[in-house]
Amino acid sequence: MGYFLAVANRKGGVGKSTISVMLAHAFAVWGGKRVLLIDLDAQSNSSLILTGNAQWIEAQKSSRNIAAYIEDRMYGQNPIADYIMRGVGDIETDDGKPAPIDLLPGSLQFEDMQDELISHYSRHNTPFRQAKARCSEHFRRALHFAAPLADLIILDCAPGISNATQAALRLADQVIVPFRPDSVSEFAVDKISMIIEAKDAEQLIATPHNERKYKCLANYVRPGGQDQVFIDTIAADHPTLVTQMPMSGDLANAFFWSPERQTLEEKYGTAVQPMAALFRELSAYIPV
């Protein structure tokens, strides 16, 4: 059964989609694993990185996307495999084959669909809290059907804490929390860690770092060491990976899909070194 890895932070623009796609590439090419990425964000950034505009638009038209899948499961038992795009991405393995990455694409309809789901579960005057819990359980169950389809299932979460994100955090075997080393990141990491662990602040502090199911990852780290004070503040309270992702023009460029297949070295340029370090460090924690 596949291992569920969520990439989440309440804060926007911290590199969730970039890291999700990077991990999909690393585990597929260097780890030789079958990877499925599920895009839980209406912005669909990771889908666009993996497929480019034209294929993503096609996936919207043909209803092969997360919103169509979750909505269809309100009324039937449609298999998740019917909504998945196979062999996506612009990366080839060392022997020239497409990297084994599948995608359940994101959809612009995803937010509207979540509202519809809440109305569905609010029928018959069901109290809001109960409706929300049922909605989250609908997501969790629907996503769990992906388990047999890949060795590693990466859940790229939207910023904020939607029902879909809460379900992904419950389902995940492990969560990576990318953060920008700045003065507000501490607050964002504190918040999401309590949601991941389903604990209040006191209970969280009493939980040893090695018993928590999330790991923080410093991203956009500038050279010169001035960010270290923010990273140390996070690491004092939260399990934090030793690997740091530098602020990198090559990494920013890797955000764009290329019509030609490339090697990881070609796509990521100088960022391939920290990417390899991240892959090595995570391989010790991710049993796939």
Ligand SMILES: Nc1ncnc2c1ncn2[C@@H]1O[C@H](COP(=O)(O)OP(=O)(O)OP(=O)(O)O)[C@@H](O)[C@H]1O
């Ligand atoms: N280490 C980095 N160095 C330089 N640019 C980066 C780095 N990591 C991410 N970026 C860039 O920052 C922008 C935001 O990244 P990304 O979309 O991955 O963040 P996100 O957390 O998924 O955002 P959102 O909350 O909107 O989903 C993108 O343009 C991406 O290319």
Ligand SMILES: [Mg+2]
């Ligand atoms: Mg994103």
